[in-house]
Amino acid sequence: MIALSNLSVVFGRGTPLEKTALAGLDLTIEAGSFVTVIGSNGAGKSTLLGVLAGDVIPSSGRVTIGGRDVTRVATAERAKLVARVFQDPLAGSCGALTIEENLALAAARGARRGLGLALSGRRRETFRERVAGLRLGLENRMEDRMDLLSGGQRQALSLVMATLAGSEVLLLDEHTAALDPGMAEFIMGLTQSLVDRHRLTTLMVTHSMRQALDHGTRTVMLHEGKVILDVAGEGRRSLGVEDLIAMFRKARGQALDDDALLVS
Amino acid sequence: MSQIAFLGAVELGLVFAFVAIGVYIAFRILDFPDLTVDGSFPLGAAVAAVLILSGWNAWAATGAAMLAGGAAGLVTAFLNVRFRILNLLASILTMIALFSVNLRVMGRPNVALINQETMLTPFYGLGLPDYYVRPLFVGVLALVVLLLVWRFLASDLGLAMRATGANPRMARAQGVKTSVHIYLGMALSNALVALGGSLFAQTNGFADVTSGVGTIVVGLAAVIVGETLFRSRLILLALVGCVLGSVLYRLAIQLALSSDVLGLQASDLNLVTAVLVAAALVLPRLRRGRAAA
Numbered sequence: 001m002i003a004l005s006n007l008s009v010v011f012g013r014g015t016p017l018e019k020t021a022l023a024g025l026d027l028t029i030e031a032g033s034f035v036t037v038i039g040s041n042g043a044g045k046s047t048l049l050g051v052l053a054g055d056v057i058p059s060s061g062r063v064t065i066g067g068r069d070v071t072r073v074a075t076a077e078r079a080k081l082v083a084r085v086f087q088d089p090l091a092g093s094c095g096a097l098t099i100e101e102n103l104a105l106a107a108a109r110g111a112r113r114g115l116g117l118a119l120s121g122r123r124r125e126t127f128r129e130r131v132a133g134l135r136l137g138l139e140n141r142m143e144d145r146m147d148l149l150s151g152g153q154r155q156a157l158s159l160v161m162a163t164l165a166g167s168e169v170l171l172l173d174e175h176t177a178a179l180d181p182g183m184a185e186f187i188m189g190l191t192q193s194l195v196d197r198h199r200l201t202t203l204m205v206t207h208s209m210r211q212a213l214d215h216g217t218r219t220v221m222l223h224e225g226k227v228i229l230d231v232a233g234e235g236r237r238s239l240g241v242e243d244l245i246a247m248f249r250k251a252r253g254q255a256l257d258d259d260a261l262l263v264s
Numbered sequence: 265m266s267q268i269a270f271l272g273a274v275e276l277g278l279v280f281a282f283v284a285i286g287v288y289i290a291f292r293i294l295d296f297p298d299l300t301v302d303g304s305f306p307l308g309a310a311v312a313a314v315l316i317l318s319g320w321n322a323w324a325a326t327g328a329a330m331l332a333g334g335a336a337g338l339v340t341a342f343l344n345v346r347f348r349i350l351n352l353l354a355s356i357l358t359m360i361a362l363f364s365v366n367l368r369v370m371g372r373p374n375v376a377l378i379n380q381e382t383m384l385t386p387f388y389g390l391g392l393p394d395y396y397v398r399p400l401f402v403g404v405l406a407l408v409v410l411l412l413v414w415r416f417l418a419s420d421l422g423l424a425m426r427a428t429g430a431n432p433r434m435a436r437a438q439g440v441k442t443s444v445h446i447y448l449g450m451a452l453s454n455a456l457v458a459l460g461g462s463l464f465a466q467t468n469g470f471a472d473v474t475s476g477v478g479t480i481v482v483g484l485a486a487v488i489v490g491e492t493l494f495r496s497r498l499i500l501l502a503l504v505g506c507v508l509g510s511v512l513y514r515l516a517i518q519l520a521l522s523s524d525v526l527g528l529q530a531s532d533l534n535l536v537t538a539v540l541v542a543a544a545l546v547l548p549r550l551r552r553g554r555a556a557a
Contacts, residue, residue: 079439096430109439113420
C-alpha cells in the first residue's frame with residue numbers, strides 16, 4: 001500500500017525560477033491495485049514518481065510504502081520496496097554490461113551484495129528461463145551487451161528486471177512512450193501479464209488516454225500538482241477517451257490544440 | 265637492444281602493470297578521471313622504503329604501502345562525494361597534497377634501499393641472474409592481482425561497482441549505494457598503484473619523491489595500448505590488455521631511446537611518451553574511419 005499525505009514539492013524555492021510541482025497532494029493506493037496517472041506537461045506526474053522512487057525529497061508531507069515511512073529515505077535504500085521502469089530505454093539498464101549481468105544486478109535489488117559470483121550456474125538458468133518467457137529470442141543472446149539491443153528489447157528486459165526481486169511497488173514512467181506502436185503494444189501486454197502474475201501494486205504514468213483507461217483498475221488525473229480526477233470501478237468503465245479529454249480541457253481552462261495527440 | 269635492457273623494460277612494464285590495472289578501475293570501471301596516482305605511486309614507494317629501512321618485513325611494509333595508497337584514494341573520493349568537488353579537481357588536490365606528505369614520510373627527497381631485505385631477496389639466491397628474477401617475481405605477482413581483480417569484478421559487489429560507473433541512476437534504482445562504490449573503487453585503485461610504487465622501490469633500490477610525475481600518463485598509455493590490442497569488452501581481456509599494454513609501452517620506449525637512427529636521448533622520454541600515447545589514441549580512430557569509408 002502507498003499513502004501520500006499533504007505532499008508538496010517546490011523546486012528552486014526563493015529563486016525567480018521557483019516552481020511548485022506538487023501542491024499538497026493526497027493519494028492512497030491499495031495493495032494490488034493498478035493506477036494509471038495522466039495529466040498535462042508540468043502537472044506533476046514525473047515528480048510524483050520521483051518522490052515515490054526517492055529521487056525527489058518532498059518539501060513537506062509524508063510518503064509511506066508498505067507501512068514504512070520513506071519520506072526521506074534515499075533511492076538506493078528504498079530500492080527493496082520500489083521497482084522501476086524508465087521512459088528512456090537506455091536509462092533502465094546498463095549498456096556496458098551483458099544481458100545476464102544486468103539481470104544479476106536486478107536480482108540482487110535490495111539484498112546485500114557480497115563477493116559471491118554474480119553469475120552462478122543456477123542463477124544463469126533462472127535468468128535464461130525468464131528471458132525465454134518473453135519470446136523475443138533473447139535467451140540465446142544472454143552474453144551480448146545490452147547496448148546491442150533495440151529500445152523495445154531493452155524495455156522488455158527492464159520489465160523482467162523489475163520483477164526479478166520482490167517489491168511493494170512497481171513504478172512505470174511512460175515506459176512505452178519511446179517505442180513504435182507495435183512494440184508499445186507488446187510491452188503493455190507484457191506489463192499487464194507481469195503485474196497480474198506478481199500481483200504488484202503499480203503506478204503507471206502515461207500520456208495516452210487510451211492506455212490510461214484500457215489498463216489498470218483506477219485512473220488519476222493530476223493538474224498543477226493536485227489530484228483533480230480519481231475514478232475507479234463502475235464509473236471508470238463507463239468513461240470514454242472523449243470524456244477524459246473534456247475533463248482535461250476543463251481542468252486546463254482552454255481548448256487543446258491537438259486532440260489527436262491525446263487519443264493516440 | 266641488449267638482453268638486459270630488454271628484461272629491464274619488461275620488468276618496469278610489469279611494475280607499472282599494477283598502475284595500469286588501478287587506472288583501469290578508476291577511469292574505465294568507475295568513470296572517475298583520477299590523477300591521485302601521481303601521488304599515490306611515490307607514496308607507496310616511500311612508505312615501503314621507510315618501513316623496510318626501519319626493520320619491517322618487506323611484505324608487511326608493502327601491505328602498509330597499499331593501505332596508505334587506499335587512504336589517498338579515499339581522500340579523493342571523499343572530496344568528490346561529500347563536497348561535490350569535480351572528480352578531476354579533487355584528485356589534483358590530493359595529488360599535490362601527497363607531494364608534501366611523501367616528503368614528510370621519507371624526511372628527505374629520496375631514500376636508498378641498498379642491501380636491505382626486500383620481497384625479492386629470498387629469490388635472488390636460487391641460481392637465476394637477478395635480471396631474470398625481478399621480472400619473473402613481479403610478473404607472477406601481477407598475474408595473481410589480475411586474477412583477483414577479475415574475480416572481484418565478476419562478483420555481486422563488483423557488478424554493482426561497474427554499474428555505478430556505467431549508469432549511476434540505474435544503479436541507485438537497483439539499490440546500489442553509488443557513493444560507497446566510489447569510495448571502494450578509488451581505494452582499491454590507489455592501493456594497487458601504491459603496490460606498484462612499493463615494487464618500484466624494491467626492484468630499483470630507491471624511493472624518490474619525484475618518481476610519481478607522469479604516472480597517470482604511463483598508466484593510461486598502458487590501458488589504451490591494451491584496448492588497442494584487444495578490442496574486446498570482456499573484463500578479463502581488458503585486464504590482460506593492461507598488463508601487456510604496460511610491457512609493450514615500455515618496450516616501445518626502450519626501443520625508441522636505444523635506436524641510434526632516431527638520435528633520441530634519455531631526456532626525450534616525456535616527448536616520446538606523449539607521442540606514443542597520442543598514436544595509440546589516434547590509430548584505432550583512423551582504422552575505424554577507413555572501415556566506415
